[in-house]
Amino acid sequence: MSHQATNWAILQRGLKPATKIVLWYLCDRYNSDFGCFPSQDTLAEDCEMSRSSLNNHLADLEARGLIAREVRRRGNGQQERTRYRLAFEADFARSPCANSGHGEGAETVSKNEASPCPKNEAGRVQNLDSNPVREPVNEPVTEREGAREDFEDDPNETPKALEKRFKRLEMGDTAIGWKPWPGAFSSSSGWGLKQFKALTAEERRQAEDCREPYLRICPKVERGPNKGEPKPVAIGVYLREKKFLDVMASAPRLVERSSQAATTVETARQAPFGPIWAARRMLALLDGPVEVELGDDIHRSMQGRYAIAKRMGERKALAFLQERNLSVGADGTLIFPDDFEAQERARRIPTEGYPLVHKLDADARGRQSIAVPTELQALKPLMEPVPVHSDMWARWEAWHAENGFAFVPDPGSMSVVYFPAGGPDDLDDFARAARSIINDGEADADATV
Secondary structure: OOOHHHHHHHHHHOOOOOOHHHHHHHHHOOOOOEEOOOHHHHHHHHHHHOHHHHHHHHHHHHOOOOOEOOOOOOOOOOOOOOOEEEOOOOOOOOOOOOOOOOOOOOOOOOOOOOOOOOOOOOOOOOOOOOOOOOOOOOOOOHHHHHHHHHHHHHHHHHHHHHHHHHHHHHEEHHHHHHHOOOOOOOOOOOHHHHHHHHHHHHHHHHHHHOOOHHHHHEEOOOOOOOOOOOOOOOOOHHHHHHHHHHHHHOHHHHHHHHHHHHHHOEEEEEEEOHHHHHHHHHHHHOOOOOOOOOOOOHHHHHHHHHHHHHHHHHHHHHHHHHHHOOEOOOOOEOOOOOOHHHHHHHHHHHHHHHHHHHHHHHHHHOOOOEEEEEHHHHHHEHHHHHHHOHHHHHHHHHHHHHHOOOOOOOOOOOOOEEEOOOOHHHHHHHHHHHHHHHHHHHHHHHHOO
16 A cells, blocks of 8 residues: 555545446556556456446546556566556656557557657646655565465455355355354454455355364254254354364364365256245244254344334333343333243244244245256155145144244245145154155265265
8 A cells, every 4th residue: 555646546636436436446556676567357346336437437537647557568468457556656757648549668468559648647636756655565566466366366255256255164155065153143243244255265165175074073052953063153254263174184084075075966957836845844843943042142142133123112112021031120111031041042042943943934935946966856745736725725824823833925826836645644754755855865965874
């Protein structure tokens, strides 16, 4: 970063706000010893705009004589990153002028001719020679940008790709049988994503490869309805403390097998409300809720949320208290019943206890197909089409209500939705057959670990 350059950008007048933002970020990337040559992806991310909008603003800046773009090529003819010359640089006069076509020296994006432009040679921008500043080089631009080469050249390392990869770590991947990370709905996704981004590219790949092995060997829930389920640290802690390195050291064969399975599994797209979608949804309900984590200081969290409800009005505050069976002491602090944590977990189970069901329902509302392993095609004979609003439809609706489950989303114009064959009374037979199909696939995988 150059304060001289950014101060110069701020002093320029007559620019559109977005154009001035582009100029400022160009100057922010300028280094007095190495120049300015961020990639377009980097600059677009800095300016929070699309590449097409960015190029429009760059063209405007070049037309005004504030910047000049210089294409650089390696000896083999391969194009390197564009260098952006800024109007206050001592050698800017050698840069081409977009308006007149004058200029000399290097090839430019606009392919303009050579020699300085007499029209723009002086008076177009402020002269900063009265305050020459040569700032120390804290981090050479070439090294800083070079450190980002992998980030920008690898499509799996772009900001959007990293967010998708972290979301896959956190919420699972139905295509390869990954369930959501236990406690994912009660932990901070933003903090977890920050830990994921802080890893090196290699560490991120290791964290992904070790996800399932870690969940298999981590401590298990010892009692309650989730007995035997994984009880891992929060996803952000897994990443920050690099638990995946411990897994690689203690169970290398398990990691290798998991990595191969994740990359070689054959999948097929399945429509929402269809037999495979419905079978997976029903199994997720029958498996029971995942453990709902309340956080380290649920009482303090509730106090803060109550304060927010009060600011929204007395009615909101009263509803908050009644929903959670809370009262308020004379000093304004909340009074919690002895079994508050158990009550709060039970209250959250419908929204946080069935993450796979919520994901499948969200896909169905958006009419998005899901990817599932091809071996799950064997579940189809266990399902039957049920006409919407038929007697069997009403029986399934009643069964969901009796068990506290959310019913399937509105199917819209679809005439049928699939449910386990035989209706609610034959669910035990469906569960046994479906789990046998799934367990056979897992046993085949484990046999090679």
